[in-house]
Amino acid sequence: KQGFEALAIPHNGNASNGSAAVNQSSGTFIADANGGIYLQLGSGLNAYGCYNLSGGTLSIPNQSGMRIGATGTGVLLQSGGTLNCSRYFAVGTQTGSGNGGLGVATFTGGTTSLGAANYKFIVGDKINGVAVVNIGTEAGGSATVTSASTSSGNGGVDFLDGSGTANGTLNLNSGTLNTIYNIYRANTPSGAGGANFNFNGGTLQAGGNNNLVSATAPNLNVYKNGAVIDSQGFTTAVLSPLLATAGNGIYPSGGTLTISSGGGDGYIGAPYVTVSGGSGSNALAIATTSGG
Numbered sequence: 001k002q003g004f005e006a007l008a009i010p011h012n013g014n015a016s017n018g019s020a021a022v023n024q025s026s027g028t029f030i031a032d033a034n035g036g037i038y039l040q041l042g043s044g045l046n047a048y049g050c051y052n053l054s055g056g057t058l059s060i061p062n063q064s065g066m067r068i069g070a071t072g073t074g075v076l077l078q079s080g081g082t083l084n085c086s087r088y089f090a091v092g093t094q095t096g097s098g099n100g101g102l103g104v105a106t107f108t109g110g111t112t113s114l115g116a117a118n119y120k121f122i123v124g125d126k127i128n129g130v131a132v133v134n135i136g137t138e139a140g141g142s143a144t145v146t147s148a149s150t151s152s153g154n155g156g157v158d159f160l161d162g163s164g165t166a167n168g169t170l171n172l173n174s175g176t177l178n179t180i181y182n183i184y185r186a187n188t189p190s191g192a193g194g195a196n197f198n199f200n201g202g203t204l205q206a207g208g209n210n211n212l213v214s215a216t217a218p219n220l221n222v223y224k225n226g227a228v229i230d231s232q233g234f235t236t237a238v239l240s241p242l243l244a245t246a247g248n249g250i251y252p253s254g255g256t257l258t259i260s261s262g263g264g265d266g267y268i269g270a271p272y273v274t275v276s277g278g279s280g281s282n283a284l285a286i287a288t289t290s291g292g
Contacts, residue, residue: 021269041074050269069103090122092131100129108141118151124168136174156181164190172202180207184214201225
């Protein structure tokens with residue numbers, strides 16, 4: 001489909017408290033919105049929106065962009081196919097005004113290109129917004145995600161773009177994150193805000209002759225499976241320290257935990273997962289549902 005003025009999941013007009021999901025396994029979907037209007041997942045207060053891309057092509061041209069967790073809860077899952085977003089790609093953001101939402105973007109397969117020219121990849125955007133980006137999981141994955149922006153003023157992978165009270169986490173578990181411009185933090189964390197880039201076996205790859213990580217960056221935490229950094233022969237540098245972790249992380253056998261009872265049913269898409277209890281903190285997980 002091409003020629004939308006706006007596309008929100010659920011739709012803007014009835015977004016609050018609504019829920020909707022899109023599953024794409026083949027074909028081409030061109031979300032071409034006029035006037036800089038976004039493809040939004042979780043578009044509204046208490047809303048839930050999910051996009052599951054397992055095959056085919058999702059194309060978001062440079063007139064628009066993509067927001068995941070736009071005031072509500074948004075989930076993007078890509079296990080295959082191709083995602084091209086030529087404008088802003090923002091996780092944990094808002095629609096209109098107010099607090100940011102809860103956004104999760106997980107890439108386990110396929111190829112992804114985010115941003116072009118001076119449009120950035122944002123991890124944790126607006127006030128109190130929460131963003132989790134997973135490139136691969138403990139169960140594996142072979143996704144290639146490219147931050148294609150070439151601008152030093154408005155590009156790269158940006159943590160806490162609109163507010164220091166946002167919370168942004170990127171987990172590089174497997175696969176590859178390629179960035180032409182650098183990884184940086186736009187605001188100093190405040191309140192419950194935080195910015196963390198977690199290495200756990202995936203590859204961070206330079207896409208050009210720029211600093212790969214700036215001196216003002218999220219915490220660069222190195223977990224059990226290590227940090228792999230590939231310059232690809234470009235002149236590049238990591239200007240922030242790599243940090244040992246205070247905790248051990250969660251490493252289940254095979255990378256998955258099965259909930260035998262009490263997991264609920266009737267899901268139209270993957271739910272947002274929180275991990276609580278025990279003596280630890282800040283653990284993250286994503287859900288894989290079967291048969292609803």
